[in-house]
Structure formats: structure tokens, C-alpha cells
Amino acid sequence: MAFWFKRETANAAAIKAFVVNRVGDFGFALGIFLIFYLFGTVNYSEVFASIPQIIDKELLFLGIQIKAIDLICILLFIGAMGKSAQIFLHTWLPDAMEGPTPVSALIHAATMVTAGVFLVVRCSPIFEYSPVTLNIITVVGMTTAFFAATVALVQNDIKKIIAYSTCSQLGYMFFAAGVGAYNVAMFHLFTHAFFKALLFLGSGSIIHSFKDEQNINEMGAVYKKLPYTWILMIIGTLALTGFPFLSGFYSKDAIIEFAYLKGSTTGYYAAGIGILTALFTSIYSWRLIFKTFHGSYNNKKIKIEEMHESPLVMLVPLVILAIGAVFSGFLFKDLFIGHGDYTSFWGDSIKFLSPLSSEHPPLWFLLLTPTLVMISIPIAYYLFVKNKELPNQFAQLNKPLYNFLVNKWYFDELYNILFIQSSKKIGLFFWKSIDVKIIDKFGPDGISSLIKTLSIKASKFQSGFIYQYAFMILIGFSALLTFLILK
Amino acid sequence: MNFPILSSLIILPTIGALFLMFSKENNTTTVKYVALFTSFVNFLISIYLWVLFDPSISIFQFVEDREWLKGFINYKIGIDGISILFIILTTFITPICIISVNNSIKKRLRDFLISILIMESLMIGVFCSLDLVIFYLFFEAGLIPMFLIIGIWGGERRVYSAFKFFLYTLLGSVLMLVAIISIYWISGTTDIVKLYELGIDGKYQNLLWLAFFSSFAVKTPMWPVHTWLPDAHVEAPTAGSVLLAAILLKMAGYGFIRFSLGLFPLASEVFTPLVYILSLIAIIYTSLVALMQEDMKKLIAYSSVAHMGFVTLGIFTITQQGIEGSIIQMISHGLVSAALFLCVGVVYDRMHSRLINTYGGLVSVIPKYSVLFMLFTLAALGLPGTSGFIGEFLILMGAFKDNFLVAVIASLGVIFGAAYMLWLYRRVVFGDLNNKDLLKIPDLNNSEKFILWLLAIPVLFFGFYPEPLINTIEVSIKDLIEMYNFNINKYTQEVSINE
Numbered sequence: 001m002a003f004w005f006k007r008e009t010a011n012a013a014a015i016k017a018f019v020v021n022r023v024g025d026f027g028f029a030l031g032i033f034l035i036f037y038l039f040g041t042v043n044y045s046e047v048f049a050s051i052p053q054i055i056d057k058e059l060l061f062l063g064i065q066i067k068a069i070d071l072i073c074i075l076l077f078i079g080a081m082g083k084s085a086q087i088f089l090h091t092w093l094p095d096a097m098e099g100p101t102p103v104s105a106l107i108h109a110a111t112m113v114t115a116g117v118f119l120v121v122r123c124s125p126i127f128e129y130s131p132v133t134l135n136i137i138t139v140v141g142m143t144t145a146f147f148a149a150t151v152a153l154v155q156n157d158i159k160k161i162i163a164y165s166t167c168s169q170l171g172y173m174f175f176a177a178g179v180g181a182y183n184v185a186m187f188h189l190f191t192h193a194f195f196k197a198l199l200f201l202g203s204g205s206i207i208h209s210f211k212d213e214q215n216i217n218e219m220g221a222v223y224k225k226l227p228y229t230w231i232l233m234i235i236g237t238l239a240l241t242g243f244p245f246l247s248g249f250y251s252k253d254a255i256i257e258f259a260y261l262k263g264s265t266t267g268y269y270a271a272g273i274g275i276l277t278a279l280f281t282s283i284y285s286w287r288l289i290f291k292t293f294h295g296s297y298n299n300k301k302i303k304i305e306e307m308h309e310s311p312l313v314m315l316v317p318l319v320i321l322a323i324g325a326v327f328s329g330f331l332f333k334d335l336f337i338g339h340g341d342y343t344s345f346w347g348d349s350i351k352f353l354s355p356l357s358s359e360h361p362p363l364w365f366l367l368l369t370p371t372l373v374m375i376s377i378p379i380a381y382y383l384f385v386k387n388k389e390l391p392n393q394f395a396q397l398n399k400p401l402y403n404f405l406v407n408k409w410y411f412d413e414l415y416n417i418l419f420i421q422s423s424k425k426i427g428l429f430f431w432k433s434i435d436v437k438i439i440d441k442f443g444p445d446g447i448s449s450l451i452k453t454l455s456i457k458a459s460k461f462q463s464g465f466i467y468q469y470a471f472m473i474l475i476g477f478s479a480l481l482t483f484l485i486l487k
Numbered sequence: 488m489n490f491p492i493l494s495s496l497i498i499l500p501t502i503g504a505l506f507l508m509f510s511k512e513n514n515t516t517t518v519k520y521v522a523l524f525t526s527f528v529n530f531l532i533s534i535y536l537w538v539l540f541d542p543s544i545s546i547f548q549f550v551e552d553r554e555w556l557k558g559f560i561n562y563k564i565g566i567d568g569i570s571i572l573f574i575i576l577t578t579f580i581t582p583i584c585i586i587s588v589n590n591s592i593k594k595r596l597r598d599f600l601i602s603i604l605i606m607e608s609l610m611i612g613v614f615c616s617l618d619l620v621i622f623y624l625f626f627e628a629g630l631i632p633m634f635l636i637i638g639i640w641g642g643e644r645r646v647y648s649a650f651k652f653f654l655y656t657l658l659g660s661v662l663m664l665v666a667i668i669s670i671y672w673i674s675g676t677t678d679i680v681k682l683y684e685l686g687i688d689g690k691y692q693n694l695l696w697l698a699f700f701s702s703f704a705v706k707t708p709m710w711p712v713h714t715w716l717p718d719a720h721v722e723a724p725t726a727g728s729v730l731l732a733a734i735l736l737k738m739a740g741y742g743f744i745r746f747s748l749g750l751f752p753l754a755s756e757v758f759t760p761l762v763y764i765l766s767l768i769a770i771i772y773t774s775l776v777a778l779m780q781e782d783m784k785k786l787i788a789y790s791s792v793a794h795m796g797f798v799t800l801g802i803f804t805i806t807q808q809g810i811e812g813s814i815i816q817m818i819s820h821g822l823v824s825a826a827l828f829l830c831v832g833v834v835y836d837r838m839h840s841r842l843i844n845t846y847g848g849l850v851s852v853i854p855k856y857s858v859l860f861m862l863f864t865l866a867a868l869g870l871p872g873t874s875g876f877i878g879e880f881l882i883l884m885g886a887f888k889d890n891f892l893v894a895v896i897a898s899l900g901v902i903f904g905a906a907y908m909l910w911l912y913r914r915v916v917f918g919d920l921n922n923k924d925l926l927k928i929p930d931l932n933n934s935e936k937f938i939l940w941l942l943a944i945p946v947l948f949f950g951f952y953p954e955p956l957i958n959t960i961e962v963s964i965k966d967l968i969e970m971y972n973f974n975i976n977k978y979t980q981e982v983s984i985n986e
Binding site for chain 1: 883884895
């Protein structure tokens with residue numbers, strides 16, 4: 001991330017990512033320690049085999065009586081939250097876009113950030129025994145999905161929009177795992193890798209064409225100039241939004257369906273939030289497309305005649321990813337989440353305490369999401385190409401809401417005050433006030449100056465004048481005499 | 488008794504120092520090569536010692552026992568799995584220090600090297616003494632060369648720092664001397680092996696433990712007696728800082744394991760909460776202080792206090808993982824902090840400033856330096872794949888076994904560790920190059936490259952494969968813990984019988 005090391009923001013983003021992930025690791029490490037404490041081993045198969053023996057075990061942790069299994073799962077999940085940028089620990093991911101775009105595509109969309117989801121799925125034999133944590137995961141997942149989508153609606157940096165979109169999609173994966181549909185979470189992880197890497201590399205191609213411009217308000221009307229990038233970005237967008245029969249359609253809709261089929265309150269909530277978020281996803285994704293490729297040309301630095309398509313070396317990877325984005329859902333859906341036969345693929349690697357529901361949700365429910373997704377295309381077209389004043393007016397009318405979203409729900413500001421500034425202040429206080437003014441002043445410096453003063457005083461007695469010594473002897477002698485007489 | 492290999496390890500650097508005393512002062516090349524040769528031979532001997540060492544038994548090996556003060560104190564030395572690694576660390580770091588003086592020491596090079604060699608003798612002596620009086624002699628004598636190194640070759644406030652260092656450490660040690668004398672009157676011997684067998688009467692243990700603690704706590708250093716360390720580091724020349732951070736601080740950690748746990752198990756049990764609290768304060772407090780430092784050396788010095796906080800925490804968990812972690816952390820910190828001080832030394836030699844804001848954007852001027860500095864930065868913050876991670880992880884694991892709350896708070900220190908180290912690196916190496924003077928500075932020269940890579944190799948090697956370290960210390964620690972628990976049980980049984 002600090003690849004462009006001269007850029008202050010890139011350096012800040014690098015440290016932020018490391019430290020925020022350290023916070024996640026803090027929970028993760030404690031989870032590992034707890035597992036070691038309880039089982040004496042951290043080997044997957046040994047731990048998984050002995051989980052059923054400790055289901056009812058309770059621990060006193062920091063004064064709270066809690067079931068050991070719940071504590072393990074919560075701590076492990078904190079690690080997953082850090083790595084997969086879930087709400088509260090998400091702040092690093094959008095900033096991580098300071099890194100080179102291929103890095104964003106590989107690390108911050110397709111692979112590394114999904115490690116948290118992988119962790120939860122991998123440890124499904126533990127998580128399955130902790131319904132409390134699964135509920136927490138569902139809530140955190142759906143909150144993140146919703147939160148990130150709302151923020152993405154108003155961002156202007158092309159990579160930030162996609163980054164928040166990643167955050168949001170990771171939320172989907174988590175709530176899939178939270179409702180017990182681990183295989184669906186993995187499926188979405190798999191399809192997401194294709195279309196999100198496609199979108200990132202596509203945005204890289206756009207940024208390249210605009211000579212490092214990332215603000216979508218400085219773009220527009222270039223779909224004829226960048227025809228391949230345009231088509232590929234649209235494929236990516238369709239796949240992301242879950243347009244029927246593209247990869248996202250199979251995985252994302254399956255998540256919403258399984259949340260619904262879960263039947264519990266959190267399940268229904270998750271499904272509802274999932275549908276709403278899908279609508280938002282569609283709107284912000286099409287906003288990105290329309291603002292970059294359509295409407296009027298807004299860049300003042302480069303003339304539109306100078307715009308040209310990216311070289312083949314940038315386009316070929318996009319094509320390969322586009323193939324995945326289109327077909328991966330259709331081709332692999334039976335393998336990953338096919339009704340009834342998914343177990344043959346996953347074997348024992350995922351533990352389902354109770355088998356996934358094999359029912360179908362009602363037809364209206366199945367049609368709801370795709371319909372919303374399709375309707376949102378003309379809406380987005382109207383809002384961001386035809387009648388551009390309308391979103392602006394809306395933002396003017398609802399200034400507090402707009403600012404709240406533009407400033408990403410003020411998480412950065414809050415953390416800055418709560419953690420960064422206060423750490424610095426406390427550090428300064430410890431150093432200047434306690435180390436210097438108390439420990440040193442009363443410790444070594446104090447003692448040495450005290451000894452110095454005392455010895456200066458003592459040396460005054462050695463004045464060298466006989467009469468002073470004689471006087472001292474006289475006083476001493478009379479004091480002693482008085483003492484003896486009175487005794 | 489075979490060839491006295493330990494005694495020769497102790498005496499050889501002193502012989503080298505004697506040679507130097509009689510050599511011409513202005514012939515710096517010869518002087519340097521004599522010193523380097525001596526310390527290198529010593530390193531080879533210590534490696535040979537490691538080869539000969541049998542890690543499967545926990546009794547002391549290569550023991551030499553000679554009468555010194557007739558019928559009173561014996562010159563008794565020997566090693567077990569706990570001490571050998573520190574000896575190798577010492578013999579490994581010393582030649583590196585000697586190579587590093589190339590650029591930094593301009594005056595009285597010969598005397599400087601004599602100090603370093605004598606220091607080496609004394610430090611090896613500390614790690615293999617098996618008699619309390621002998622230990623005390625080596626432990627305290629080590630102060631003198633260090634005092635001279637800071638006081639003569641140091642920076643502007645060298646005299647203040649040297650005295651602060653000397654008085655602080657001496658004050659603690661005087662109490663230890665009193666304790667050693669009383670142990671002699673209580674048990675009739677100062678032989679550690681015999682004392683291990685006899686045990687020390689429970690009613691004296693608390694006071695004796697506190698006396699030893701006062702000395703070790705200052706040397707570690709633990710909060711709140713840590714303020715000498717930043718001053719000493721800031722003023723010491725590079726090689727002095729390296730020795731101080733890499734080895735001198737480790738003597739206290741070693742002392743805690745060998746004496747506090749070994750001789751006073753009952754008292755250790757009583758005072759564990761005290762050590763925990765001070766260690767946690769050290770970890771959190773000094774990490775926050777390190778965050779705000781403007782002087783690179785001070786920052787690393789404060790980070791040393793935090794790292795040593797982990798060490799003391801690990802030792803007093805009295806678990807296999809905790810103590811193993813502490814020893815690995817000490818070895819790792821020895822390598823990493825040495826390297827970091829050398830890294831600061833490299834830019835200090837070129838710019839004569841330790842202030843962070845002098846620098847910035849170094850990566851475009853001196854890329855090779857930046858790579859190595861990054862490696863050690865990451866090792867200092869305990870990135871997996873470096874030795875720093877292994878130590879910290881094991882310590883926290885051990886702490887968790889003993890007390891959840893302590894482990895949770897200590898783990899927070901890991902977050903701060905990342906913050907202050909990365910921020911330091913960012914401000915020094917990344918960013919725009921604003922200071923035009925930096926444009927002229929050359930990248931690492933051959934000797935700097937050589938010593939930094941020499942330190943980088945074990946940091947990475949033990950990060951990926953800590954097995955050789957763990958194999959060496961495992962049995963000795965296991966035995967120590969068994970002995971500890973045995974003594975505790977024996978005492979509690981005695982108490983219940985008496986009641």
C-alpha cells in the first residue's frame with residue numbers, strides 16, 4: 001500500500017491497515033490461546049474432534065461468566081472482522097485503495113480480504129456449536145453490507161466506491177455463514193473474486209486512460225473511446241448487482257434465500273437488509289458506470305480526442321475475469337450449493353449441525369431481488385444521466401444525511417479522537433509528566449541533588465577556623481554534661 | 488575434568504584485551520583486527536560448545552569447580568540449556584560491535600575495543616557462573632566498561648547519562664550483595680547447585696527475593712526504574728547501545744529465571760502479581776511513550792523496555808510456553824534491537840542527528856538501507872516469520888494459561904508495538920525528501936551491509952524455524968518448572984502438617 005511512498009495518504013493508509021488488522025489479530029490470537037488453553041493443541045482435526053466435549057463448559061473471563069465455546073467463536077470472529085473489514089474494523093479497506101490497482105484487485109477484492117470469511121467457514125465445526133456467535137456474525141454481516149452500500153452511494157473516488165462495495169459484499173458472505181449456509185458464503189466468495197477483480201482492474205484501465213484521475217465527476221461520455229473497458233465494466237457490474245443468470249445472481253440471491261429460509265428473526269432481518277442492500281448495490285454500481293462512461297465529458301485536463309483504450313496487456317486479464325464473472329455462477333452452483341448434493345463436494349470440510357433447508361422460498365420472494373436490480377438500471381440512468389440535478393437537490397435538502405454518508409458515518413473522525421489523539425496525549429503525558437517530572441525528578445536527579453545539598457551543608461562544618469571547632473567542642477561538651485547531670 | 492572450555496571462553500577476550508593494551512594506539516587497523524580475531528575465535532568456540540552441548544539432560548554441563556577463597560567460595564562455572572543461548576548471543580554480538588566501530592569511533596579506538604572485549608569476558612562469566620559470589624562479581628564488574636563506554640565515547644550529555652546508569656544499577660545491586668551474604672549465613676554455601684538441592688528456608692525467601700529483584704528490575708529495566716535506559720542509549724556510541732540492548736539487559740532476565748525462580752520459588756509465587764503489574768505497565772506505558780519520541784534512539788530504547796516487559800511477564804507465568812517464549816524473546820530482542828541501533832548508527836554517522844524529523848524519504852536515496860531497516864522494524868513489531876513473533880506469541884500463550892486478564896492487556900501492547908515502529912519507519916524512510924542534505928549520503932558500505940545481513944539471517948531463520956532454540960532450552964526449563972512446583976508443594980504440605 002505504501003508503494004507510492006511519497007504520498008502521505010498512502011503511507012498513512014499502510015500504517016492504518018496494519019494497525020487495524022492488529023486489532024483484529026488481538027482477538028484472533030486470544031482465540032487461539034483459549035483453544036490451546038482448553039484443548040492443549042491448536043491442530044484443526046484434534047480441536048474439531050473434541051469440541052462436543054466442552055459445549056457446556058463455562059469460563060469466567062474478565063469477570064463475565066460465559067460459555068467457553070461462545071468466547072472462542074467471538075474471539076476468532078474478531079480476527080475475521082479485522083481481516084475482512086467488517087464494520088468497526090473496516091476503516092482500513094477503503095484507504096487501502098491508495099495501493100496500486102492490481103494489488104487492490106488481488107489482495108483487497110479477491111483473495112486476502114476474504115480470509116476472514118474463510119476462517120469462519122473453516123472453523124464451522126466450532127461455530128456450529130455457538131448459536132450466539134452465529135447471530136452476532138449475521139448481525140455484523142448485514143450491518144456491514146448495509147453500511148458500506150450506503151457509503152458507496154455518495155463516494156466520488158472510483159476505487160473507493162468499489163472498495164466499499166467489496167466491504168458490503170463481504171458482509172453478505174458473513175451473514176451467509178451466520179445463518180449456517182457456509183457453502184453459500186464460499187460460493188459468493190468464489191464468484192465475487194471474479195467480478196470484483198474485474199471491476200478493480202477495469203477501474204484501473206479507466207484511471208490509466210484518464211492519466212491517474214480517480215474522481216468520477218471528472219469523467220464521463222467516453223464509452224465510445226474505451227469500448228472494451230466499457231463492455232467489460234458493464235459485465236462486471238451486471239455480475240455484481242446480481243443480474244439474472246450472471247454469477248452474482250446465483251450466489252447473492254442464494255444468500256438472501258437461505259437467510260429467509262433460516263426462519264428466525266435475525267434470518268428475516270438479514271434477508272430484508274440483503275434485498276435493500278442489493279438495490280443500493282445496483283444503484284451505486286450503475287452510478288459509477290453512468291458517471292464514468294455516459295453523460296457529458298467533464299475532464300478539463302485531457303481533451304476527449306486524446307482518450308484511448310488501454311493496451312492489450314491490460315485488457316486480456318479483464319476478458320479472462322469477465323468469462324468467470326459471467327459463467328462461474330451458472331457452472332458451479334450445483335457443485336457449491338446444489339440442493340441436496342452439496343455435501344458430496346464439501347464432504348466433512350464444512351460441518352452442518354442441522355442440514356440446510358431444502359425448501360424453496362415463495363415465488364414472489366425469488367423474483368423480488370432480480371426485479372429490483374433490473375428496475376434500478378433505468379432509475380440510475382434517470383438520476384445520473386438524464387436529470388442530474390435531482391440527486392444534487394436531494395443532497396442539498398438532506399444535508400446532514402448526505403454529510404453523514406460522504407464522511408463514511410464519521411468512523412474515521414471518531415477513531416481519530418478516541419484512539420489516535422488520546423494515545424498520543426497519554427503517551428506525551430506519561431513521558432513528560434511521569435517519566436521526567438516525577439520519576440526522574442524525585443528519583444535519580446532528586447536523590448543526587450539532595451545528597452549534594454547535604455554534603456555542601458556538611459562541608460560547611462569543616463571551615464578550618466580553630467575557634468569554630470573549639471566552640472563546637474564546647475557546645476558538645478556542655479550538652480553531654482547536661483544530659484549526664486539531668487539523668 | 489576435560490579441557491576447561493568455559494573458562495577459556497571467559498578468559499580469551501581478556502587476553503585479546505591485554506594484547507591490545509601493549510599495542511600501539513595509533514595503529515588502528517591492527518588494533519581492530521586483533522580485537523576482531525579474538526572475538527571471532529571466541530564465537531567459534533561457543534558454536535563448538537553448542538555442538539558438544541547435550542540438550543537432553545538438564546544438569547549443568549562443562550562444570551568447572553576450583554577452590555578460590557579457601558573453604559569459602561569456589562570458582563564454579565557450568566551451563567545448562569538456559570545459559571548457553573545467552574553465551575552464543577554474546578559471542579555473536581561482540582564481533583558485530585567490533586566491526587561496527589569502523590565508522591563511529593573516531594578517538595581512542597584501542598581503548599574502546601579493550602572495553603568491549605573485557606565486557607565480553609564479563610558477560611560470558613555472568614551467564615555461566617554457578618556460584619552467587621562469582622555471579623555477583625561478573626554482574627557488577629560489567630558496569631565498569633559500560634560506564635566508560637558511555638562516559639568517554641558518548642554524546643553531549645554523556646557524563647550525566649553514565650552516572651545515572653551507574654548509580655541506578657549499583658543501588659539495586661548493593662541489596663543483592665547483602666542478600667548473597669545472608670544466603671551464605673543461612674545456608675552455609677553460595678554454590679547454586681547445592682542451593683537448588685537444599686532449598687532456602689521459606690521465611691527468608693520474601694526478603695531475599697526482593698533484594699535480588701531490586702537489582703534485576705533496574706537492569707531489565709522494569710517500570711518505574713527504567714529512566715536510565717533511554718538516557719544511556721541516547722548518549723552511548725552505537726556499539727555501546729548495541730551491547731547494552733543486546734546483552735546487558737538480558738542478564739537480568741537470565742537472573743530472574745536462574746535465581747528468582749530457582750532459589751526462591753515460594754517468594755516468586757507471592758510476588759508474581761507484582762511482576763505482572765509492573766510488566767503490564769511497562770508494556771502499555773512505554774509503548775505509548777515510545778509513540779511520542781522524537782529521537783530515534785530514545786524510541787528504540789523505550790521499545791526495549793516494552794519488549795523486556797513481555798520477557799518478565801513470560802518468566803513469571805511459570806509455564807513451559809511462557810519461559811521458552813521469554814528466552815526466545817530475549818534472543819530475538821538481542822538480535823533485533825542490536826540491528827535497529829546499528830541502523831540508527833548508520834544514518835547518525837552520515838547526518839549526525841538522531842532526530843526523526845531530520846530524515847524522511849530515505850528510501851529514494853539509500854534503498855539498501857531501507858530494506859534492511861524495514862526487515863528489523865517488522866521483526867521488532869513481531870511480524871510472523873521473524874523471531875520476534877515466536878517469542879511474543881509463546882509468552883502470551885503462557886500468560887493466557889495463567890491469567891486471562893494479564894494476557895488480554897499484554898496483547899494490547901502488540902497493537903501499540905505495530906503503531907510506534909511503523910510510524911517511526913514511515914517518518915524516517917517514506918515520505919518526501921525535504922532535507923536536501925540527505926541527497927548526498929551514500930548507501931550502506933560493505934561492512935555495514937555485512938553486519939546487518941549477519942543479524943538479519945538468524946532473525947529470519949529462527950522466525951521460520953525456532954526448533955534449534957526450543958530444543959536447546961526445552962528440557963532445562965521443564966526441569967526448572969518441575970523443581971519449582973515440587974518446592975511449592977513441599978512447602979504447602981509442611982504447612983498443612985504443622986497445622
